[in-house]
Amino acid sequence: MNQLLKRSEVPAEHRWNLDDLYPSREAWDREYQDVLSKLHDIKSFEGKLSEPAAIKQCFELEDAISLQMERLYVYANMKHHEDMADSAYMALSDKSKKLSVEVGEAMSFISPEILSLSDEQLQKLVADPELAFYKRTLEEMIRQKQHVLSKAEEALLAQVGNLSQAPSTIFGMLNNADLKFPKVKNEQGEEVELTHGRYIQFLESLNREVRKEAFQAMYATYAKQKNTIAATLAANVTKNMFYAKTRKYPSALEMSLYGDNIDKSVYTNLIDTIHEALPLMHRYMELRRKLLKVDQLHMYDLFAPLVDEYKLEISYDEAKSMVKESLKPLGEAYLDVLQDGFDNRWIDVYENEGKRNGAYSWGAYGTHPYVLLNHKDNLNSMFTLTHEMGHALHSYLSDTNQPYRYAQYTIFLAEVASTLNEALLMEYMLNKSTDPKEKMYLLTYYMDQFRTTVFRQTMFAEFEKIIHEKAEQGESLTPQLLSEVYYGLNKLYYGEEMAVDQDIEMEWARIPHFYNSFYVYKYATGFSAATSFAKQILEEGEPAVERYLGFLKSGGNDYSINILKKAGVDMSSPEPIKQAMSVFKELLDEMEALTK
Template sequence: MTPADSKAIPQRSDIEDKYKWNLTELYENDAKWEEDYKRAQEMLGKAKGFAGRLADSPEILFDCLKLRSDVSLICDNLHFYAKRNADLDHRVSKYQSMTDRAAMLISQAGAAFSFVEPELLQIDDKRLKEMAQEFPKKDLYDFYIKELIRSRAHIRSAEIEELLAQSILVARGPSNVFTMLNDADMKYPSIKDEDGNEVRITKQRYAKFMESPVQRVRRDAHVALFSSYKEHINTIGASLSASINNDVFYSRARRYESSLHQALDAINVPVEVYHSLLDTTEKNLEGLHKWIELRRKILKLDKIYPYDLVCPLFPEENYEVSYEDAVKEVTQAVESLGENYTSNLKRAFDSNWVDVYETEGKASGAYSSSNYSTHPVVLMNYNDTIDNMFTLAHEMGHCMHSFYSNKNQPYPKAQYTIFVAEVASTLNEGLLLQHLLKKVTDDKKKLFLLNQHIDNTFGTYFNQVMYARFELMIHEEVERGGALSPDMLNEIWHELTRKYYGPALSMDDYIQYKWARIPHFYYTYYVYQYSTSYAASQAILDKFLKGEEGIIERYLQLLSSGGSDYPISQLETCGVDMTTAKPFEATIKLFEDQVNEVERLAL
């Protein structure tokens, strides 16, 4: 069964197996998971045998680092299996409990090996480098040693490091509370769809209703969703405030100037990149303001509201896309990346790497999750929209990035940064758009696809810059000694919405609550990377379109480099310099040109 025509939310048992993950590839059953859990606990007991001995010889240091990597890999597997199963149905408490146990084990592992960095930092830089050169395998921990030396100033004593490691489990509390409220406990009212049918709102159905050509449906869905967040605004405000306080605590514990400095220093990105992104964009909002007004004119609305910002402007050219058709289009779109990439993408689609449809209790949205021992997986809540087809392309970009990274890097260097990850995902979206544009035979189709790309830039670049400004403002408020209240969060969001979207947008009573539904605010300074990555991917896409010699090989080299270098350097491999404003200015200029083209063709 596929749920495309069903008004009721399907149960997992209603979905055909070919549309579902097969997590037994990692653990045949829960009993095998328990065996690995016990094995990891036993391995942790060996950690203390290395304490105080790391400077004795390169062999002892290598063995300690290898043991930590081996434990980490098992912990990753345990958490992956439990969390993925939990995400398939948050009503099943067993897997939530297993997820919590895996998280606790990860915290225990961090505490067990917390002596490593403080002990290594008692060794001078020259000796550390010499020891690394004498490791039995020199390519496993070379980047780790380099990064350790760079971050020397922020590593604390062994006692403090142990306490910080043990505190991680407690620090997950705000995010866990929000996730359970947002995905499991919160219920939304019903509205009447375009045909007068009573339909209960879910987050996925809300997304589809936002694309409705009927403004009444969009408004009703908007009110239904955000009235539910309004009812829980005090709880959500408290959870977000606690999360921000966590960020500030850890930045101060590690002697950083601010939580922003800590977040960006983790991947060696200068804070100037963050400020350049925000400042450059905010100096160039005229094109975005023009787009909002142009939307109002094309939609023939007296006033344009927040729920009118993503519906297709040319609905007569819109069409539903089945999952099978989306797979076909995405596969064809990435053929320019070569046979190797395309064949591996087909393998992912054909081998249950994607859990496709929304079911009762399933985690909302979409994501890709990497597993070094088996393969990456993608969670979708596919609902036959063009937007979901682009989401599929996006998540498969992440998936293939993980696949190539895991294939070409040893486990300690396989995990790439989010800064680079979003390049792979948004480049796939760009390739899909170009693939679809090649099929255009008339201006109406071109308008529809230009609308799609403008909306992508609107959502992935401009919206995320606004979110990044919001995140910076609330962190700075706490760092100044202030407290975050729901009223303050509402006011900040309201004013930023007015600033970014401009005078053409009519504000309603519910837009101020939008911050409350965004889970990324619980991942410290995460959202800016969508914007920086989007700008980088547009620069790389331009190189593809111009046929720049060697760009395919350099791009695949980027995907295969994993976490073996810093992201700014990795992007330089493809000729993109993110320390300048040029990628941001070029992205904004392209957006403005496309807005002008839509205006020329549509009015």
């Protein structure tokens, strides 16, 4: 099927049902107007936030507005993602973004006004029984105090909100709507248009020429836009530096970690521990080269199947039932919610013309979460399904067990639940497998999860750290510099034996996560925490499951590191990363044994 369906041609059961958020556009408009009117109400608290009663009422209204804003924003942007070329929803998405900035402006007085009180008054508020529910909020405000500016400065920063979204918005439009990739030959020798969705499929081809052509076409397309994309990425780094300097943080990295109350050592620990484990990665590359029977391994060989003629075709329905089966260790209550998601159109399943690429789980408090997929009938898509449903159930359990203010978990925690689901699915499939070919195929898949989620994301994290440091030292982030740094890291991570093709130096240009800075390291820490949880659940059973479900229900009711610690995983030490690396080594040993 070389022609993508139009959105209107996709059967209803394969589309998410956004009516659960708003039954109609009119309902969205009404809520939009309601938020506008509440913005006048919130302003009336300005100058009155020194008494517990006023603070309590103000916080209650702030929650009401934030929740409505979240719903408006999520709906508008999810509608936009159904078909990025649909101008009506492009406009709605813009409208929601602008309102979000207005809301930020209207409420920007709250923190600075409360924080202008003396330390003694602040401590009194924290101890006041009338504000008991907001104790954590107030304590967190006090922690942030040194980085909060005066009322006028905060209002000004809130207005800069629209500008600060520009690099990400420009990159998104360029990457999803304007970049046109050439046609490349598939395995049958037919000319097929290269798309984001098809790229990995080409790289998974058994035919090396198909892989090479797709790889070169992809990066040649980005290379043509390198000046524009470098300027966009540099603008994003400049934005981060602006906020860090304005808010008096030592660096952009420390600013990004401060929100989660995470020490810089967690970030550097990750990079250092992975550097120590690079010989394992190089060993895996050498094994890959042997299995592919090539003189030298190239970058376009990284996704090539290592098992001849073994293709696991898994339909969407089969994927759902295997996911459910593999998650049985998490208990009945978890499985019931999962089934609810499958049955009641939480999921947007297949690629269609103009649809946003990739996959995510998103939603708004008070309504169930949603999942966007671009499903293909393969193993990777089944893992994407369990991954995104892991996020969705984490949100569902947090939302149903925490009040709105404390339900939102941090991004630091976000990748744990999704990756744990993947670990359980892999464990289930490896245990069930009796065919050595299938086992090899699964082991390769799992090894590649480690490669892409732990090693590659750590490499991305190191790239971000380096380019921010260079910019902070006054260097210009030219396309040449970005490519040089990126190419050097690929050589370090993949090893001397590997032919690190020059084309890969442009890969930085296609990574959307670089516009959500210092985010990717959380994939690697999350994967390590999940590997640790999975080990505990499979070895201990019930007590570990209880701790884990407790973690899922915690939302953001404490700092991320503490929430994980309570559930049995200490991310402030390199231990969980070392544990993940020991699992990687076991898998590598098993693979090497199978090939002897």
